[in-house]
Amino acid sequence: MAESDESINDVFQPGGRLRTDLLSDTAAKAVDESIRMARETRWDSVRSPHVFMGLLAACDPGVCDWGKRLGADLPKLLGQFQELFHQDEGEAEGILVLNREFLSDNVIRLLRDSYNRAAQNQRTQITSMDLLISLLTAPNSIVAECFERIGVTAAKLTELAVMAEQSGPEEI
Numbered sequence: 001m002a003e004s005d006e007s008i009n010d011v012f013q014p015g016g017r018l019r020t021d022l023l024s025d026t027a028a029k030a031v032d033e034s035i036r037m038a039r040e041t042r043w044d045s046v047r048s049p050h051v052f053m054g055l056l057a058a059c060d061p062g063v064c065d066w067g068k069r070l071g072a073d074l075p076k077l078l079g080q081f082q083e084l085f086h087q088d089e090g091e092a093e094g095i096l097v098l099n100r101e102f103l104s105d106n107v108i109r110l111l112r113d114s115y116n117r118a119a120q121n122q123r124t125q126i127t128s129m130d131l132l133i134s135l136l137t138a139p140n141s142i143v144a145e146c147f148e149r150i151g152v153t154a155a156k157l158t159e160l161a162v163m164a165e166q167s168g169p170e171e172i
Helices: 002-007 025-040 048-058 061-070 074-084 105-120 128-137 142-148 154-167
Strands: none
Touching: 025 048, 025 128, 048 061, 048 074, 048 105, 048 128, 048 142, 061 074, 061 128, 061 154, 105 128, 128 142, 128 154, 142 154
């Protein structure tokens, strides 16, 4: 299978399962939370806003520092995103696992971009900040668009995230 050649450096195993060994503990917790957020908001797949909600729910020191720099109440922001992306007609107890088939194309791209960002920064694992920064810099990011609507640009969000990442302890 041609897929196995590319999967050597991919975030997915040949069968489609996410390689959790490529996630730091805090990033793994955020990804797990994103699955919970997708279920709670009644989606049948994990979308990029769910990853953002997962980052807020798992809130490691870097994400918390980003929130402080932004002047945001992160629990309140999480609640707002949960409300915004809640589907009344969705499946309350949907089956979701960390497999490519349950992730949107944007989340797949986000995970790969985060892995590339980690590698560019000489890290073997994706951190929560890799996820956040990749999410904010993604083309047509729905999360960044939500902030743009209230006057906060993606560039500003990203700048604050990079500052938070640089001021915090290195995550291994």
